[in-house]
Amino acid sequence: MRMPTLPNTPAGEVVFSVRGVTKVYRMGEVEVQALRGITLDLYSGEFVVILGPSGSGKSTLLNILGGLDRATAGTVRYRGADLTHAGDRQLTEYRRYHAGFVFQFYNLIPSLTARENVAAVTEIARSPMKPEEALSMVGLGERLDHFPSQLSGGEQQRVAIARAIAKRPAVLLCDEPTGALDSATGIVVLEALAGVNRGLKTTTAVITHNAGIAMMADRVVRMSDGHITGVEQNPYPRQPRELTW
Amino acid sequence: MIRALDRKLLRDLWGMKGQAVAIALVIGAGVATFIMARSTLDSLMLTQQGFYRRYRFADVFASLRQAPDAVRERLARIEGVQDVETRVTTAARLDVEGFTDPVTALIVSLPDRGQPLLNSIYLRAGRSVEPGHNDEVVVSEAFAEAHQLHPGSRLGATIRGKQRTLRIVGVALSPEFVYQLQPGAVIPDFRTYAILWMARKPLESAAEMEGGFNDVAIRLQAGASVEDVISRVDQVLARYGGLGAISRKDQLSNRYLSEEFKQLRQMATMLPVIFLGIAAFLLNVVVTRMITAQREQLAILKAFGYSTADVALHYIKLVVLVVLAGVAVGVGAGIWLAKGMVVMYMQFYRFPEILYVLRPPVVVTATLVSVGAAVTGTLYSVLKAARIPPAEAMQPAAPAGHGPALVERMGLARWLSQPTKMILRNISRRPAKALLTVVGIAFACGIVVIGGFYRNSLDYMVAVQFRYAQQQDITVTFVEPASERAMYSLGQMPGVKLVEPFRVAPAEFQFEQRMHRTSIRGIPEGNSLFRLLNTKLQPVDLPPEGIVLTDFLANQLKIHPGQMLTVRVLEGRRPVRQIPVAAVVREFVGISGYMRLPALNRLMREGPAISGVYMTTGAAERPAILRKLKNMPRVAGATLRESAVTNFYRTMARQMLIFVSINTIMAMTIAFGVVYNSVRIALSERSRELASLRVLGFTVGEIAYILLGELALLTIAALPLGCYIGWGLSAFIVRNLQTELFRVPPVIFPSTYSFAATVVVSAALISSAMVSRKLALLDLVAVLKARE
């Protein structure tokens, strides 16, 4: 495996170290092999885009990185700490203080307003932004007191992003964050993600099947059928506003 | 500032307010029953203790034929005796204007001056007797109320055959007569039995006992041995016709009061515990399903770093809020009901005032049980949900193996409509959930049955005991044992059809170390009015020799037919004999021993003496017969069977029935809460599916049929199970409700089952109507917006 030494991979410190990870889903008789031996390192502060067709195991990998699911075999380390064998308490602490998520399906709490959905996370974080600040970063400063059911799908997704970045996480894991957005809003969202990445040196992993977005990445990981089929460095990452799709 | 999670909690609560109210009602009803029962009992016991202490209820009582006053000193010198009060008591017949039934009274002396040392009286109205006014009496409150007598009223009385007129100066209560029961009777009748208090001097002369006494009350020093004092007292009084001293435990009023409290305690423990237990179980089920339905939100919270404990705490808060609201309502309602109950009991147990008490442990127990049930349900489902990795929990629940239901596989599919198939598949897909719903509804049905069974059992008990076993219309008791001639002369009265003699003697039974004080009843051969029944309730003949015992008494003594019973007669020559137990008979009311009349006469070493007569009469002649009986000097009293039955329902049964009626209302509340919750949970679990069906073109009626048809099916399945549960619990309660006073048989009439079924079906119909409104308002767009 190549060890990239890129100028924008400061100090080269390894944040995630994934070794031989497999994931098998068992549904009765049927076994689904979602990951078939993934080995990968993610570096502090880098912006990684994971590209791959639907069903290739991207979400599964991201969920395992986020401590939302456990690998069937192999190890995942976060800054040297073993996530694969961590207890519920350690995983909770990891999710609370280190990781931020943006899910493919917005997964907002329906009985809370936009502001409160963000507050639910900032209230337990260490040095969060104000919920209002996070929401204006995604252009929702005017919709603070709306309930999810009163927002469009794209707006709900932006609330989800505000919720993920508001606690200034060390790693930001985004599963198709712009899937439901028009390109103008998508760029606003990506700029917010990029801003957090650069400003706070947040290691960011974004899943997409949109090759255009890959242009802003420091590195692109390609996946297919549970394998990593290639890792490319991008010597000249573009600004989000330069992207088109 | 309110935390976001707490806002969520309040909004979720508001969103499920219907369910929350139903849950609160279920728990409220359970708690109210518990609080009502316990605090009624505690209040009565506290009131009793207070009355006994303040009015110096004696520790030892003794009756005797007659002793000179000087004997008092000898009693006072007995070691362990603190105070001695000697008294004169006598039986009397009273004449109350405008009342035809015979009335008897016990007249008890009061010191000529001042209050008695022991067993003092509480004056409710008027004053106590004054020296020099020989016709003055104080009358017991229960009797005064029954006949509306007041200070100033007059009473005709026959004492020792002499007629006189008494003037009522006061109305009073005594710790000795809280339970005002005529000796030998099972049920108090305030109209036909009175306690009168008279000054000692005039009573001595009326009872022809000048300078003597025939009754003693004793207070013991602290730490003194009751048994020792009793045996010393018996030694002293033996020469004066002592009838055997007794302790407080055996004092008539106190003993029956204890038995009543025992029965009440059992009733007040079992029913509420069952209610609270079932309410807690149902709460647990409801909460478990409610939390399970929230598994997705639970996963989101976990994904963002809330720990399992945080999430559990969040839902525990939600549930505890609802439960505490229910507990608060229950405690309030329980106190209110208990106060009403205590007032009602006071008409039966005569205390000067009510000391109402609700002990904190009672409230704490009720709260802990309710909260505990809710919290364990919550924890169980939260922990179960937390075991699923958040990534998976956020996915829509995997549809469990859909397949044809059993009935379809049996080849009935082509007769079933598509919605009917959906109902059947849904049930067979999650049999455990369907079973839980059935069990929940069945328990709801079961406690309605419990509420009703007691009434059935009492009716059955009265029918067997007072209408089947006993055939006499009138029971006549003589002042003292008489010859059989007395019976024949009564038989000659016009209108009298059949007469049958009986002999009753007070006696103490002993087997091994177990003793019991009751009486022996002698019954003639060929008896047809007073009949004994075997355990199958068939009339049986008395064997010529040996003694027959009430089944309950035999059980208490742990004696079986064939074993020898020690019998100590407490009257006349007071013989002590070993008599074989010949058989046991089933009786629901009272306890007794039975012998053939000649055998009892032989035991008593007396001739053919009788204590009274049972008779049947023509209905038309009955008032005339009663009037004549009233004027016969040797007749102490006459009781009418029918008025005994009426009296039973008016007094003893009434308290229990009111208690049971309240429970029925609580049971109905619980039934409704459970059924409503079952439908609401089903709705929230399936609203997405149902809305999708609406999108596909199903009508509101069709989706209502799918949802409510399932409920209907489960409800119908629950009814027989519920009736069975009700029967089982009733049998359990009955087994624990046996006292000397009466043993309620486990009888449930079909009407009770159909009432319970009606309650449950009505609850289902009302809940369905409420849910149907929600079905019409299902948000179809939300379904389209959501990811599935």
Ligand SMILES: Nc1ncnc2c1ncn2[C@@H]1O[C@H](COP(=O)(O)OP(=O)(O)O)[C@@H](O)[C@H]1O
């Ligand atoms: N909870 C699950 N149970 C069973 N199979 C699953 C589950 N989650 C994902 N899979 C399967 O694992 C494979 C990878 O899924 P996923 O990681 O979601 O792919 P992607 O995100 O790349 O579209 C797919 O074949 C999918 O069907």
Ligand SMILES: [Mg+2]
């Ligand atoms: Mg995916």
